[in-house]
Each structure stands twice: as C-alpha cells, then as structure tokens.
Amino acid sequence: QQQVKQSPQSLIVQKGGISIINCAYENTAFDYFPWYQQFPGKGPALLIAIRPDVSEKKEGRFTISFNKSAKQFSLHIMDSQPGDSATYFCAANPNRDDKIIFGKGTRLHILP
Amino acid sequence: NAGVTQTPKFQVLKTGQSMTLQCAQDMNHNSMYWYRQDPGMGLRLIYYSASEGTTDKGEVPNGYNVSRLNKREFSLRLESAAPSQTSVYFCASSFATGNTEAFFGQGTRLTVV
Helix, strand or coil: CCCCECCEEEEECCCCEEEEEEEECCCCCCEEEEEECCCCCCCEEEEEEEECCEEEEEECCCEEEEEECCCEEEEEECCCCHHCCCCEEEEEECCCCCCCCECCEEEEECCC | CEEEECCCEEEECCCCCCEEEEEEECCCCCCCEEEEEEEECCCEEEEEECCCCCCCCCCCCCCEEEEEEECCEEEECCCCCCHHHHEEEEEEEECCCCCCCCCCCCEEEEEEC
16 A cells, blocks of 8 residues: 655644654655645645655745655745644655545644 | 635535535646545545546545546535545546646535434
C-alpha cells in the first residue's frame, strides 16, 4: 500500500515563529509533491508543490525542503501569522497516470 | 469563475435512505474525484474518474456508487446510508490524474442518523 506519512498531527506556534510539518513516503516512483492548505469550512487548495529534481522551493514565506535519499519532504512557514492557522496536507503522485495520495493532515494553530 | 460546485452543502439522512451528491466543474478538466474527510483520517479517496466515460475505485468505495454523467459532472450516490458514512464529502477535479493541481469544491457535510 502506497503511503504518505505526515507529522505532527497538530502544531501550535507563536506568531512570528517557524512552523515545520514533515512528510515521509515509501514509493520511490513518486515524482510530484504538493502541499494543500485547508481553512475551516472550505475545501483544500494547492499551496506549493515540488518535483524531485530540486531540493528546495520557496514561495514567499512558504518553503518546501526535499530530501530524495531519505524520502522525506517538509513544509516550512517562516514568520508564521494567525492567518496561517489551517489544516495542511502533504501529498504525492506515484506517476503521471495515477491519482494523488494525501497525508492525514496537520492542524496548525498560530498564537496571536 | 465557479470552479468546482457541490450540492447540497448540508444534508441529514436517516439510516437506510438514499441520496446523490452532485458535483460540476467548469474548468474543462478531464479528471474528477470524490473524497471523504473524517477527523484524524485525512482525505480518503472514494472513487475517481480519470476521463469521461471511466470510473475507478479508490481507497474506501464500499457503500458508494458514482456516475460520470459528462465531462463536467460527477455524482456520488449512497444507496442505503449508514451512520459510518457521516462525513464531509469533497469533490475535486484536475486537468489530468497525476502531477497536476487538484481543485476542490466547498464540501458537503452529511450526517446519517
């Protein structure tokens, strides 16, 4: 069974701090690693994504770090803000013709 | 720019009743999906349709059926609802099945009593 394991399940960070969410995968055929953000009462929405040919991708305060040899990738939120409070899902694609597999999610709360 | 539209937004069913959740997208996407979201379980794929005319089972298909009515519409049917099907259901679409952004609807909160 292909899996994407996400941790922690919940995270509390002070405003201005760095939030870090980690994911690990098993299948080395995965070649697309998106992160989705979900606010209460809304559907998930794509936040940022990376492909395994790069080790890091940054968009504003959000950075994905990718370690291909360890089969791990993480989301870093710099200068975390209360508006970042949401549930975050990591995901992975086995190949171009297969569906996305999601992690179980991390509920992030940023203290004001 | 509607994106992915789901109806209804809320529904309460009695055990054994049937209902159909509707989903439509206006982005000319080929692939469509139905997920359920439960606390601590993340997003679990129920069924998906890689293209018009095809459907495939996901991780948790038991108790559900789907119909890809046309390229725009993908419906999810509960033939005999059970309390275990109480959940938030999300429809999503993407240009292709893999390696592309998935766009989600607002969700349907279903309670089976």
